[in-house]
Amino acid sequence: xxxxxxxxxxxxxxxxxxxxxxxxxxxxxxxxxxxxxxxxxxxxxxxxxxxxxxxxxxxxxxxxxxxxxxxxxxxxxxxxxxxxxxxxxxxxxxxxxxxxxxxxxxxxxxxxxxxxxxxxxxxxxxxxxxxxxxxxxxxxxxxxxxxxxxxxxxxxxxxxxxxxxxxxxxxxxxxxxxxxxxxxxxxxxxxxxxxxxxxxxxxxxxxxxxxxxxxxxxxxxxxxxxxxxxxxxxxxxxxxxxxxxxxxxxxxxxxxxxx
Ligand SMILES: C[S@@+](CC[C@H](N)C(=O)[O-])C[C@H]1O[C@@H](n2cnc3c(N)ncnc32)[C@H](O)[C@@H]1O
Numbered sequence: 001x002x003x004x005x006x007x008x009x010x011x012x013x014x015x016x017x018x019x020x021x022x023x024x025x026x027x028x029x030x031x032x033x034x035x036x037x038x039x040x041x042x043x044x045x046x047x048x049x050x051x052x053x054x055x056x057x058x059x060x061x062x063x064x065x066x067x068x069x070x071x072x073x074x075x076x077x078x079x080x081x082x083x084x085x086x087x088x089x090x091x092x093x094x095x096x097x098x099x100x101x102x103x104x105x106x107x108x109x110x111x112x113x114x115x116x117x118x119x120x121x122x123x124x125x126x127x128x129x130x131x132x133x134x135x136x137x138x139x140x141x142x143x144x145x146x147x148x149x150x151x152x153x154x155x156x157x158x159x160x161x162x163x164x165x166x167x168x169x170x171x172x173x174x175x176x177x178x179x180x181x182x183x184x185x186x187x188x189x190x191x192x193x194x195x196x197x198x199x200x201x202x203x204x205x206x207x208x209x210x211x212x213x214x215x216x217x218x219x220x221x222x223x224x225x226x227x228x229x230x231x232x233x234x235x236x237x238x239x240x241x242x243x244x245x246x247x248x249x250x251x252x253x254x255x256x257x258x259x
Contacts, residue, residue: 017230023249028104035103073159075099075130084149090180093200097152099130100196100227106134108225108252111245112192116140118220120191121171124181124207125198129156132174133163135194142173146184153178182206186214190222193257197228204234212240212259222257229253 032041043061050057079097086094116138123131126145135143147153156176163169177184182203193211195204215222224241226232232253235241241255 017228017232017250019251020249024251025249027107027248028101031101031103031107035106071102071130071133073129073133073162074155075128075133075159079149079152085151086148090148090199090203093203094125094148095197095199097127097149099127102130102134104227104248104252105131105194105225108227108247108254109135109138109192111247112223112254114192114221114223118190120144120187120189121194122146122184122186122191123194123196124184125196126156126176127152129159129176131194131196132156132176133159136160136163136169136171136174138170140171140192141189143171143175144173145176146179146181147176148178148180150178182210184210186211188215188217190218190220191215193222193224195224195226197226197230201231201234204231208234208238208241211257212238215257215259218259222259224255224257226253226255227251 029041029045032044036044040061043058047058047060047062051059051062076099077097081091081094081096084091084094084097117140119140120142121135121138121140121144123135123145126132126147127149129145132143132145145156147156153176160169160174160176163174181198191211195207199207211222211224224235226235228251229235232243235253235255236243240258242258243253243255245254246252247254
């Protein structure tokens, strides 16, 4: 029991990525306090505990692990891989669509302490655009998502139109691109690169090779934020990637890239 609480592996058959569940939960609680406030977080914890005890009271306060409860955008739900409109050879290695936690993302991003207006932000496998929507509230030079499913790319595009109509976009440029992460050309400028375990090790290897090739002339620091880092061995084995931290008890890994 004690061992379970302090070390737990990610739930993907065949892969063992250790998370420290205790650190992860502690950090999640702090992040919720930071972005939702103390009272709502406590109510959220009570709601969560009561749901686990099969006494579902106060469920409206339940905090969401995925997506944002406030954005009003269509980013929720899960789309299993077999229901994604991806080419057959890419479907084998792709992961299902589900949005990441906006609060965890904001926390990891803000800890970099960079000048956002010097950076382009890219999400490889951006889905319906939940993280694009969060990133676009920072003054990045550009926020771009690359998504291989046309169906999800179209939903992201609708979400972006809604955000622009509401004037909630702070970044200079915001768009979703329909395409394969392995072939997307990065402009030769400083980047913050984000990935939520969108694909397997083979595709990740191709993507990292493309990143170091396209950004070879960039001398400013480049960051790679890896959420649910199932294939971190690909980055650990690449001498151009240097791990600088493992926030959320290993659930996120942050690297700098020296192409
Ligand atoms: C777990 S979702 C991530 C969603 C979003 N990035 C977030 O953090 O909320 C992974 C996404 O990667 C996409 N994907 C898988 N393989 C891809 C590829 N080769 N190129 C671009 N997108 C891909 C899937 O269609 C899916 O929408």
